[in-house]
Amino acid sequence: MAELPDRVLVGAAYYAEYQPYERLDADLDLMAAGGFGVIRVGESVWSTWEPRDGVFELDWLQPVLDGAHARGIAVVLGTPTYAVPPWLRAKYPETTAHSATGVAIPYGMRQDVDYSHPTFRYLAERVVRKIVDRYVGHPAIIGWQVDNEPGHKLFYNPQVFAGFLGYLKDRYGTVEELNRRWGLTYWSHRIDDWSELWTPDGNRTPSYDLAWRRYQATLGHDLIAWQAELVRSLVPAHQFVTTCIAMGQQGQDITVIGEPLDIAGANVYYATQDGLELPGAQGLEGGLAPFFVPWAGPAYLALQADTARGTRQAPFLVTETNATSIGGSADNFPAYDGQWRQVAWHLVGAGRVTTVGTIPDRELAGRLARYLARTSLPAEEWRDARPETVTVTVAVNAAGERLRFVHNWSWTPTSFAVPGEVADLLDGEPLAAGAKFELGPWDVRVLRERHAG
Structure with missing residues (x-):
């Protein structure tokens, strides 16, 4: 049975391989002096682990794990499958994710691969097995992160659409039942054969959209379940399996994405400076945060924390959050003094049960909260x-x-x-x-x- 941390572990994602000069010992000494108990490593650099197809370089991480262990710092080691190397794109173009029917995503970002494709699964399993076999016995390792932020994109690849048709046949049985359940009489959308079902690009039928998103969520869930099962088959039972979950990803079902994991990991990003003002702006105002933060105020922080706990109805790891500033050059806002501490204690306390509601007026909300505190809470x-x-x-x-x-x-x-x-x-x-x-x-x-x- 996996052994989960019995205390709060404070640490960071640490990438010695990113540094322009040697500074490993100095960094680890600073971490030890700062009370760090854990680091997360290795998950973003497939091309470092496997610089050419089938050619592996696995020893570069050893000094990081040895140095961490010598200082009493535990390690969570990540699989690198969410960011594929250039050779994979060039040699196996069939794995490229499509953002629309017939439109391949250009290489240059990350999470641009169809992770349901059999060729990708073969290549991913190969590199995961190599990494795990090399480091599974290292005493610093307490857990494994599989992939990263699943469900980042919806896939429009031909084989994904073919899988969607199979999903619909299993779910509805016949086109007649699909026509009835989806209400396809409207706008003359009734089909007579499965081959007549249109691709989702221009679809405006809500029941189709819902089924498409549900199917896409099964792809993200299957990726994590598959990798979690693979890693568990290779590591000691006491090492836990997690992944980093971004709560708003469109290709995941947040209610089940945590099921294959021993403990959920949450990536919690938020608006800093005036963006953490209590009770917060009604919306996200004037470049207060990076593009991936949809609105301001402590309520958004609380929503992410409570959702993270809800993925497994259990405590969770905060695998990423604002460290210094975050985002692009035009929206890079470092926190005011004391705000990181505020947020840290909020996340530590996120195991509590929170009642969430909507009250249209802030002054009324404040008066109501004070009234409830006086009248409904015990002395x-x-x-x-x-x-x-x-x-x-x-x-x-x-x-x-x-x-x-x-x-x-x-x-x-x-x-x-x-x-x-x-x-x-x-x-x-x-x-x-x-x-x-x-x-x-x-x-x-x-x-x-x-x-x-």
């Missing part, structure tokens, strides 16, 4: 003691100690008297009951007390 000394701009949430660690996450949601410093004996989790400073506790602007602190239960 709690910490809530009664805190100022209005401060929130206090609670968790219990494995040692039975209660942790209080204290957050000042304001530019104005504040303080209050702690109602019980606590200690600061980071510096260990004790505070007696009734002691004055200071919070700076947007400050987040974690306090520890003994858990009575």
Whole structure:
């Protein structure tokens, strides 16, 4: 059975192979000094692992794993199948993804391969087996990431459309049943034979669109399930299998994409600076974020975190998130001081159950939230003691100690008297009951007390 992390692991995706000069030891020393416990490596460089068809260079990662292990840093090693090398495109053009019927995606980006194609599967399995066989016994490795952000595109390849027809035949049986279930009498869209079904490019029939998207989602799901099963067959049972999930991908079903995994990984990107203002802009305003962030405010961050938990109804890994700035040169906004800490604590706490609703007026929403807090929540000394701009949430660690996450949601410093004996989790400073506790602007602190239960 896979052994999942028993504590929060803080780390980064790390690519020594990207660096223009040798700096591995210096980087790992900085990570160790910063308290890093894990790195993610290897998943974006198929052409480094296999520079020519069938020619493998596998030893370059060894110093990274050795150096990490020597410093007590665990490793999640990724398979590189989401970014194919130029030789694969040139030698096996049949694997090229089509963005429309007869329109091949030009090479030069990533995720431009039809991952349902048998030739791709053969080549992908070959490189995955080579990598896993080379590093499966390394003591630094705790888990494996299979592929990356599945479902990035919809495929319009001929063999994908042929598979779609097979999917429809299995689902509906006859064209008569398809005509009836899809309502194809409308606009004269009834078909008399399966060969008459049109390609999806110009389709405007909603039932067709729904079936097409459902079929595309099965392709993304099958990719992850296939790779997860392959890797599990090659690695010890205690090493977990995950992937990076981008919640908004069009070619995946977010309700089932996590099923083949031991633990889900989420790529959580968000608008920084004023884009994290509470309660946030009504929409994404004026270049506040990269193109892949659809709207601003903490609610979008919360939506991604809650969706990530929902993929398996379980805790999850945050495999990617804003580190410095992110995006293109025109929308590169590094976070304000303290915002990464805000977001980190939010994601750590995303295991809670969140009630989501829509209230059209912000002032009304604020008044309603304060009213509900006063009238529907049980009496709690910490809530009664805190100022209005401060929130206090609670968790219990494995040692039975209660942790209080204290957050000042304001530019104005504040303080209050702690109602019980606590200690600061980071510096260990004790505070007696009734002691004055200071919070700076947007400050987040974690306090520890003994858990009575």
